Every structure is written in structure tokens, then in C-alpha cells.
Amino acid sequence: ALVGAEDMVVDKTSGRLVISAYDRRAAEKAARQSKLPPPQGGLYAVSIEDLFAAHDTLEITRLVDPARIKNGLRPHGADAAHGEVAFINRGYVRAGRRWKMTPTLVRIDAAGVVMSQSVHCAANDVALGENRHVVTRDHDACGGFARYLENTFALKKSGAFFQDGAVLANKIGFANGVAPLDDGYALAATREKTVHFFTAEADGSWTAHEVAAPGSPDNLTVSDGAVIAALHPNLLRLAFNRKFGIGKAGSRIARIDPQTGAAEILFDDPKGKTFSAATVGVETARGLAIGSVTDRGVLVCKRPL
Numbered sequence: 001a002l003v004g005a006e007d008m009v010v011d012k013t014s015g016r017l018v019i020s021a022y023d024r025r026a027a028e029k030a031a032r033q034s035k036l037p038p039p040q041g042g043l044y045a046v047s048i049e050d051l052f053a054a055h056d057t058l059e060i061t062r063l064v065d066p067a068r069i070k071n072g073l074r075p076h077g078a079d080a081a082h083g084e085v086a087f088i089n090r091g092y093v094r095a096g097r098r099w100k101m102t103p104t105l106v107r108i109d110a111a112g113v114v115m116s117q118s119v120h121c122a123a124n125d126v127a128l129g130e131n132r133h134v135v136t137r138d139h140d141a142c143g144g145f146a147r148y149l150e151n152t153f154a155l156k157k158s159g160a161f162f163q164d165g166a167v168l169a170n171k172i173g174f175a176n177g178v179a180p181l182d183d184g185y186a187l188a189a190t191r192e193k194t195v196h197f198f199t200a201e202a203d204g205s206w207t208a209h210e211v212a213a214p215g216s217p218d219n220l221t222v223s224d225g226a227v228i229a230a231l232h233p234n235l236l237r238l239a240f241n242r243k244f245g246i247g248k249a250g251s252r253i254a255r256i257d258p259q260t261g262a263a264e265i266l267f268d269d270p271k272g273k274t275f276s277a278a279t280v281g282v283e284t285a286r287g288l289a290i291g292s293v294t295d296r297g298v299l300v301c302k303r304p305l
Contacts, residue, residue, distance in 0.1 A: 001296045001297055002019070002021050002042075002044075002060070002296065002297055002298070003021070003022075003023040003026075003294070003295075003296050004021050004022050004023045004024050004025075004041065004292070004293055004294060005019050005020070005021040005280075005291035005292060005297070005298055006020055006021060006022075006024070006075075006076060006077075006219070006279050006280065006291060006292070006293045007019075007020040007075075007076065007077050007078045007087075007125070007177075007219050007279065007280050007291065008020065008078075008221070008280050008282050008289060008291045008298075009078055009079055009080050009221060009282065010048070010080070010221070010282060010284065011045070011080035011081075011085065012080075012081070013080070013081075013082070013083050013110075014045070015047070015048065016045040016046060016047055016048065017045065017046050017047075017048050017051060017282065017284075017289060018043065018044070018045050018063070018078060018080045018085055019043070019044040019045070019046065019060065019291065019298070020041075020043055020075035020076060020077070020078035020087050021041050021042060021043075021044065021075065021291075022039070022040065022041020022042070022073075022074040022075060022076075022090070023039060023041065024074075024242070024293060024294070025242065025243070025245060025294060026038070026039050027039055027041075027074060027090070027092070030099070031092055031098060031099035031100075031101065032098055032099075034099075037072055037092060037099065038072065038074070038092050038099055040066050040072045040073045040074055041073060041074045041075060042062055042064075042066065042073060042075070043062070043063045043064050043073070043075045043078070043085070043087060043108075044060040044061060044062060044063060045060065045061045045063050046058065046060045046061065048284050048286060048289075049286070051286075051289060051298070051300060052284075052286040052287055052300060052302055054300075063085060063108065064106075064108055064114065068114050069089060069091070069106060069114070069116075070091060070104070070116065071089075071091025071092055071093055071102060071104075072091050072092055073089065074089060074090040074091065074092075075087040075088070075089055075090075075106075076088040076089070076090055076103070076124065076125070077124050077125025077126055077136070077177065077178075077219065078125075078126065079125075079126050079127050079128045079133075079179075079180075080128070081128040081129075081180070082128065082130065083109065083110035084107055084108065084109050084110065084128060085107070085108045086105065086106065086107040086108070086126050086128055086133065087105075087106055087126065088103050088104075088105060088106075088119065088123045088124060088125060088126055088135070089103060089104050089105075089106045089116075090102075090103050091103065091104060101121075102121075103119050103120075103121065103122075103123045104116045104117060104118055104119060105117050105118075105119045105123065105126060105133075105135060105163075117163075119135055120135070120137045120161075121139075121142035121143075122137045122138050122139035122140070122141075122142065122158070123135050123136070123137055124136045124137065124138040124175070124176055124177075125176065125177050125178050125219065126178070127178040127179055127180045127185060128180065129180055132162050132163055132164065133162070133163055134160050134161065134162055134168055134178055134180075134185060135160070135161055135163070136158070136159070136160045136161075136175040136176060136177070136178050136187065137158050137159060137160070137161065137175060138158050138174050138175055138176055138190075139151075139157065139158055139174075140157035140158060141157070154173055154174075154191045155173075156171045156172055156173045156191075156192075157171065158172045158173070158174055158175040159171065159172050159175050160172070160175055160178055160185070160187050168185060168187070168198060168206065169187055169196060169198065169208070172187070172189045172192070172196065173189050173190065173191035173192040173194075174189060174190040174191040174192075175187060175188070175189060175190075176188040176189070176190045176217065176218050176219065177217065177218055177219035177220040177229075177230075177280075178220065179220040179221055179222050179227060180222070181197070181222060181225075181227075181258065182225070183199050183200055184197065184198045184199040184200050184206070185197075185198045186198075186220050186222070186227045186258065187220075188213075188217035188218060188219070188220050188229065189217070190216045190217060190218060190232070190235075191216070191235075192210075193212060193213050193215065193216050193217070194210050194211065194212055194213060194217070195210070195211045195213050195217055195220070195227060195229060195256060196208060196209075196210050197209050197210070197211065197258050211256055211258070211261040211263075212261070213229055213231055213254065213256065213263060214231060214252065214254055214263050214265065215231025215232055215233050215252045215254070216231060216232040216233075216235055217229045217230070217231055217232075218230045218231070218232060218278075218279040218280065219279050219280035221280065221281065221282050221283070223255070223282075223283035223284075225258070226255045226256060226257055226258070227255070227256045227258060228253065228254075228255055228256075228266070228281045228282065228283050229253070229254050229255075229256055229281070230251075230252070230253055230278050230279050230280045230281050230290070231252040231253070231254055232249065232250065232252070232277075233250035233251075233252050233270045234249070234250055234270070237249045237250060237272075238250075238277055241272070241276060241277050241294055242277060242293060242294055245294075247272075248271060248272030248273070248276040248277070249272050249276050249277035249294070250269060250270040250271055250272050250276075250277075251267065251268075251269045251270075251272055251274075251275050251276060251277065251278030251290065251292070252265065252267065252268050252269070252270065252278070253265070253266045253267040253268075253278065253281035253288065253290060254266060255283070266281065266283070266288055266301075267281065267288060267290065267301060272295075274299070275290060275292060275295055275299040276292060276294060276295045277292045277293050277294045277295060278290050278291065278292050278295075278299070279291060279292055279293045285303075286302065286303060287300065287301050287302040287303040288300075288301040289301075
């Protein structure tokens with residue numbers, strides 16, 4: 001069974017749902033303890049109609065052979081647009097007795113050509129635009145005491161950056177998911193319980209505003225101009241579940257209006273009894289599909305016909 005479907009996005013070109021998944025907890029444990037490379041994951045696609053017609057099990061299609069990805073295939077944040085699929089890949093390289101996570105941005109064009117480039121050590125998610133892409137960094141520091149301080153005091157040192165180095169957002173409290181809008185971008189600030197919106201102006205500048213979220217936002221997707229946000233009701237529960245496999249973490253999905261800031265709860269499971277640690281929600285005409293960083297499979301909530 002698929003474990004850790006951390007991010008999903010609808011590929012409008014093909015009409016498929018793209019799923020980015022790897023067992024993050026198992027990979028991190030192996031990186032600390034094993035001489036062998038940490039286990040890999042996969043980038044998958046599935047027909048939306050097939051997904052909502054399925055009952056207990058469903059076969060999905062690999063979009064890329066793991067052998068083609070340097071340092072192993074472990075997709076994290078992903079996006080699909082203009083016939084291209086892109087994702088932050090968390091590769092591992094040997095560093096002394098342990099394995100060091102070294103992320104890259106991987107892009108696969110319509111012809112199946114794989115391109116890869118180095119990104120910041122804390123790269124988290126990617127949003128594809130027509131001419132350039134945005135990558136988020138959930139931390140500024142790459143480790144050690146500086147990262148400990150960021151985590152302990154919720155320091156606002158993360159952000160979102162274009163591939164040419166231009167800044168979209170900086171001094172954000174754990175910049176996480178990012179999604180392209182018709183006129184800009186939406187950015188999740190997990191430690192702020194806020195979604196930041198950036199609108200492009202004619203002179204090339206950006207106008208920004210914030211919307212409070214009913215939880216700590218993770219990955220974002222877009223549906224008919226609204227932002228579908230996966231929200232963590234309790235970050236402490238999430239930390240114990242994600243890091244140590246202790247207990248279950250709550251799951252919440254909300255639809256947020258970028259203009260009014262109004263939030264409508266679509267799915268709420270604050271103790272994770274049905275589905276634990278949801279990190280992404282995708283709304284389609286058939287219903288809602290939800291993925292998790294630690295749980296198994298994908299949760300499907302069908303609309304009444």
C-alpha cells in the first residue's frame with residue numbers, strides 16, 4: 001500500500017491526479033541507522049474517474065522510473081502545469097556514517113525528459129508558472145543550532161523564491177505549500193496559521209495580504225479560484241506522529257476565499273480517527289481526495305450524485 005502521499009495536484013493537461021509519495025519516517029530512520037540507501041517512494045498518476053469509482057484498492061501508474069533519479073526518488077511537494085510535472089526530490093547522499101538529505105528540483109516535460117537542479121537545503125514545495133517557477137523554503141538554516149532556534153522559537157526566517165533568486169516572500173513562519181493563482185500565488189505559513197496571498201501588479205511589483213486559517217496550513221491546491229488548504233489542528237500531535245509514529249494526528253481540509261478570507265470546512269477529523277496527518281486536499285467535480293504524510297493510501301470523499 002502507498003504510504004506518505006504527502007502532496008497531490010490535478011494535471012489539467014491530462015486530467016489525471018498526480019500523487020507525490022514516500023514513507024518519510026522510514027527514510028529518515030534508515031538514514032540514521034542503515035548502511036543501505038533509505039527506501040524510495042514514487043511519483044504516480046491516476047484517472048480522477050477511476051479514483052472516485054474505486055472501492056478498497058486501485059492500481060496507479062508510475063510517472064518516472066526511480067533509476068532515472070539521482071540519489072533516489074523521494075518526491076515531496078509537487079505541481080503539474082503546461083504539460084510538465086515538477087517536484088522537490090529528497091535525495092540522500094552518504095555523509096560519514098549517516099545519509100544526508102540533499103534536495104533537488106526535478107522537472108519532467110511532456111516528452112518524459114527529466115531535468116534536475118540543486119535547490120536550498122530546506123526546499124519544500126514548488127509552483128509552476130508559465131515562464132518561471134517558485135520554490136518554498138521551510139527553514140533558513142540547514143541544520144544545527146540555528147535550525148533548533150528556528151523551530152523552538154517559531155522564528156520567521158523562511159520564504160518563497162523564484163528560480164532566478166528573486167524573492168516572492170521572506171520572513172515567513174515555516175513557509176510550506178505554494179499554489180499558483182490566476183493573478184499570483186497563495187503561500188501557506190504553517191507556524192502562523194495563515195495563508196499569504198500575492199497578487200502581481202502591472203509594474204512588476206506584488207501586493208500582499210494575509211488570511212487567518214482555521215488550523216496550521218500545509219499544502220495548498222486551487223479549485224474554481226478558491227484555495228483548498230490541508231490544515232493541522234494540533235502541531236504537537238503532528239510532531240509525535242510524524243517523527244516517532246506515536247498516536248494519530250488530526251486532519252482538516254478547508255476551502256478559503258482569497259478575496260473575503262472566508263473559510264469553509266470540507267473535512268474535519270481533529271483526532272485523526274478516520275485519516276491521520278492529512279497534508280493535502282484536492283477538490284474535484286466528483287468530490288474530495290486527501291493525502292497524508294504518514295497514513296496509508298488516499299482518502300476519498302464522494303459528492304452525492
